Amino acid sequence: MASTIYDIAKQAGVSIATVSRVFNQSNSVSDRTRKKVLDVAEAVGYHPQAYAQGLASKKSNTIMVVVPVISNYFFMEVLGGVQDKLQQLGYELSIFNVTADDNLFGQVEHVIKRRWAQGYLFISIHLKEEQWKQLKRYDVPITLVDEHYEGFDSVSVDNIQGAYTATKSLLDKGFRRVAMLAALKSSKPIRDRLIGYKKALAEKGIPFCESLIISGESQYRDGFTERGGYEGMIKMLNMEEIPDACFCASDIQAVGALKAMKDIGKHMPIIGYDDIELSEYIGLSTIRQPMRDMGFYATQSLVERMRNQEKAISQTIYSPELIHRSSTD
Amino acid sequence: MASTIYDIAKQAGVSIATVSRVFNQSNSVSDRTRKKVLDVAEAVGYHPQAYAQGLASKKSNTIMVVVPVISNYFFMEVLGGVQDKLQQLGYELSIFNVTADDNLFGQVEHVIKRRWAQGYLFISIHLKEEQWKQLKRYDVPITLVDEHYEGFDSVSVDNIQGAYTATKSLLDKGFRRVAMLAALKSSKPIRDRLIGYKKALAEKGIPFCESLIISGESQYRDGFTERGGYEGMIKMLNMEEIPDACFCASDIQAVGALKAMKDIGKHMPIIGYDDIELSEYIGLSTIRQPMRDMGFYATQSLVERMRNQEKAISQTIYSPELIHRSSTD
């Protein structure tokens, strides 16, 4: 049950080098020999051990995805794209989940130092300029998704523009008191989207009003949850002067907001952010992020870099798209 | 940038064995020595390489999750539970995604033979009795989630009972023509749920009618999608005699079904299956599967087995719970 390359070599009457060659698709093996080796291997159920191969070859054929939260719609979609691409290429996928509470950079550095993979896909990992620079020194293929740093290939969506577009679409409909249902204030997407929101207001000459920003304290998924949206909307509907309309920082929060409005019996137009598959089915207007495409493309970009460290760094920035549905009618 | 245990040993003035001991938490190292080693390691940014450790120790501290589809609500929730548990334990998580089209058993066998991990969590992997038996021979810790085979620890939910409960709840309300919005007929959960559905009918003396089973052909996520539900419900609403009520095979399909009813302008009570987080927010009655708990508990069970191969095999079967909300009012 635990045969090694030596067992196969002995049984097939060849050297271990030859067995190794057979399993490495080397073409310098005669068909006869190859067949003999394969037959024996098949019979005893032999496969090269991943760790031994990794150590000896200093390669691993593994791509590692590094993310803060796995159970999250955005990540799930991006990952779908990653898989689609990987399936074509024959790499193995590994996922490393960094925990929010601890020293983020330390965790990221750790996983790289351990050399688990040949290439890394960082999804929604936000570091400081200084820290990216340090990572750069490891000289390992890394592609960033949902983040931007000029030293690495990256694939992202313009959050500022997306929030701007969402807010503007509401303002253009004539609403003045447009609220923003945010999540954890310190999170990167919220910070960016707040900028876009303010920009749209400024353009219309509407003064920014702090009280129209409803943010949550929950650390769980940074507040991008149904519950977060529900609670935020409840607060909003209890304000002395209820907003005219609302820009929600994510579709999943909008789902909660919709319920809150129903429960309270008051209604206002809302627009979400992401365009998860579900949104079409609940008639939610939103800002589409091409999540699947991002995963797909980022993976391609990473693999290209793994094959050629010298290629020029590419920054891909998708423009978010306004999707109009019934929630803003 | 690529220091090994030798570099650290030399710089710290000790042997490589000592360096190794420091990184393996062995307590037979003096505090002075330990500090010296740690200081040097910190300075040069050293971490043991995963592959070399794995090969030398024949252990890997890695748990691998094997699944058919990653971007799927059920899996996402289960994985959330897995992570919660793993975080407490300090194992690394790897995910292996088997593709639907190919020879499933071959893929599963391959990943085990490569010895990527010390323990495996199989989620929604359905094999034949015969194949499970073969896997058993590898003598590797495996825990099954959403599947049952007496040779391995398993954590599952009684699908037959769940479907029975759902269908019965509709029949008890007085509906006679209760349809089932299924997905890919050949999928395991559908087969089981169909049994439960029939059982409930039989109990009430209602003859089973093939035309009330609406199944899809889509391979994508086995048809457990919003679109699948939407299309199924459209079909149903176009039948000459529209059913009185409908049991949907998953919440996500129910979301699609809800939209279909709205679009067509006809309505019938429906009940879903899963109780994904979302369902509470759209008022969907459903059958709750404790997905997070299943992941959590399965991980615990797996780790216990990894630590003690001799422990008795445990089969945990959760009873699904009926959650009553407005969609069946």
Next chain:
DNA sequence: CTGAAAGCGCTTACAG
């Protein structure tokens, strides 16, 4: 096309 041999970077008895 094939083999002998060194080496990948660790761990772990075995001695002391």
Next chain:
DNA sequence: CTGAAAGCGCTTACAG
């Protein structure tokens, strides 16, 4: 508490 040395299961020049 510490070190010398063998071994984990492969890959890969180097020779032939």
